[in-house]
């Protein structure tokens with residue numbers, strides 16, 4: 001039985017939601033990770049420092065007793081973002097970064113940015129003040145195939161933006177393509193990328209395995225096998241620009257198993273086990289700590305966590321569903337199956 005001890009990891013892309021859902025999902029992330037970058041796509045979105053500060057307090061109220069966990073807050077950019085509030089919020093330690101959702105690209109992105117040209121003064125202020133830009137990197141034009149939206153964003157939006165603002169630091173969130181990984185690698189002095197467990201484990205066939213699989217549906221959507229292989233190489237190869245970000249994105253079961261099902265994979269309960277499976281299969285366990293615990297803090301200029309945790313290759317049964325008080329049920333990654341690794345009880 002293999003075992004691995006590493007610094008307590010961080011999750012650089014998390015959706016906690018709010019209310020009863022937040023109460024249910026927050027402990028899974030807080031127990032497994034030291035810190036998390038918290039996505040601001042609530043309804044209404046987190047668009048000001050005051051809203052982010054209040055949201056952080058609501059999250060902290062859901063962290064179990066005795067668990068040490070730090071949420072790192074982000075600002076949801078709109079066409080009307082107040083650059084002064086963002087910069088002041090960053091200086092005050094409330095905002096770690098700002099998030100670009102192209103309007104209508106994904107869940108709760110209706111208030112997102114209609115064109116980066118509309119927010120150039122905000123992006124300039126971010127570049128000047130060292131505030132990282134986190135991107136949901138997909139174009140949204142109806143004529144662009146859903147499987148090509150990330151590669152087109154890299155080429156048409158991100159590459160020109162990087163050229164225009166040489167000081168802007170960017171995280172391409174939840175990369176899903178070879179093209180995304182290549183752009184990040186080519187600009188690794190000031191770019192990073194998060195990679196989800198599902199994009200490392202599955203290709204787009206998983207969406208149709210014996211029938212339609214709503215719990216495999218997320219955005220950006222699962223891609224072809226050649227992209228999965230490129231992502232596995234990026235994640236497990238030890239390059240500092242690639243780091244752990246689950247994009248754990250819970251939606252109620254009845255809202256995923258629906259005529260128009262929500263996008264998002266809820267992975268928090270099994271995230272570390274899922275990533276460990278990938279690294280074990282690639283014979284890359286020695287590089288796991290860099291991906292999970294070092295590269296993310298390195299990008300954000302933070303110290304890595306001091307505590308160590310140990311995981312063992314001992315399968316653990318995963319619940320069929322998880323109840324959210326009065327609101328419905330959640331189906332996590334690996335639901336009803338077993339996760340291949342588990343935390344050593346003694347660690």
Ligand code: NCD
Pocket residue numbers: 015041106107136217218219220247249250263264265
């Ligand atoms: C996310 C969500 O549900 O908030 N969904 C998803 O499929 N990834 C939004 C996002 O990260 O794009």
Ligand code: ZN
Pocket residue numbers: 106136137173174219220
């Ligand atoms: Zn996204």
Ligand code: ZN
Pocket residue numbers: 013014015039247248249
């Ligand atoms: Zn997300």
